[in-house]
Amino acid sequence: DGGITQSPKYLFRKEGQNVTLSCEQNLNHDAMYWYRQDPGQGLRLIYYSQIVNDFQKGDIAEGYSVSREKKESFPLTVTSAQKNPTAFYLCASRRSSLNEKLFFGSGTQLSVL
Amino acid sequence: RKEVEQDPGPFNVPEGATVAFNCTYSNSASQSFFWYRQDCRKEPKLLMSVYSSGNEDGRFTAQLNRASQYISLLIRDSKLSDSATYLCVVGVYGGATNKLIFGTGTLLAVQP
Numbered sequence: 686d687g688g689i690t691q692s693p694k695y696l697f698r699k700e701g702q703n704v705t706l707s708c709e710q711n712l713n714h715d716a717m718y719w720y721r722q723d724p725g726q727g728l729r730l731i732y733y734s735q736i737v738n739d740f741q742k743g744d745i746a747e748g749y750s751v752s753r754e755k756k757e758s759f760p761l762t763v764t765s766a767q768k769n770p771t772a773f774y775l776c777a778s779r780r781s782s783l784n785e786k787l788f789f790g791s792g793t794q795l796s797v798l
Numbered sequence: 799r800k801e802v803e804q805d806p807g808p809f810n811v812p813e814g815a816t817v818a819f820n821c822t823y824s825n826s827a828s829q830s831f832f833w834y835r836q837d838c839r840k841e842p843k844l845l846m847s848v849y850s851s852g853n854e855d856g857r858f859t860a861q862l863n864r865a866s867q868y869i870s871l872l873i874r875d876s877k878l879s880d881s882a883t884y885l886c887v888v889g890v891y892g893g894a895t896n897k898l899i900f901g902t903g904t905l906l907a908v909q910p
Contacts, residue, residue: 730900
């Protein structure tokens with residue numbers, strides 16, 4: 686079955702540590718996105734990529750980094766510069782055409798120890 | 799001002815009620831519009847796209863008013879299973895931009 690896989694489902698970070706969240710899709714989608722969701726809040730865009738080896742900052746990119754070396758993969762690194770990383774992280778992908786819907790992974794809950 | 803604004807609710811309604819959610823967006827260049835549904839601690843799922851002429855899917859009706867930069871969702875004959883957060887989403891495209899912006903969501907609780 687085609688879809689998006691995020692891992693791990695739960696992740697714990699120590700102070701000063703970088704952690705990487707995985708996102709893989711086999712839908713042959715060009716565009717991929719990372720969102721952050723805090724309790725009772727909507728989704729805020731961290732980074733997105735429209736094509737391999739290219740990505741753009743979203744609204745809250747500080748303290749995060751991404752790479753897009755393969756079409757299927759868009760990992761997100763939460764660096765030690767992100768002082769408030771506890772949140773629910775959602776990866777999504779879609780075809781690049783107008784009106785195409787987003788397909789979401791099941792999310793990663795990141796917490797600070 | 800947020801790019802996409804929604805009334806956060808919660809909306810507490812009895813089963814069978816009709817409920818309407820509103821959403822406003824600030825970027826007049828917005829070109830696509832959606833309503834997503836999100837259950838607690840789950841990923842959002844597409845409820846329906848919103849077209850200029852308005853569209854209906856069973857008990858759900860979506861409307862778009864480009865002049866007022868306003869989107870609405872109407873749910874008729876509410877079911878207990880409709881309880882969720884409803885997210886308004888707006889697509890902005892152009893040049894290097896291809897992003898979907900989410901509102902903060904409106905929480906609906908349907909009571910028996």
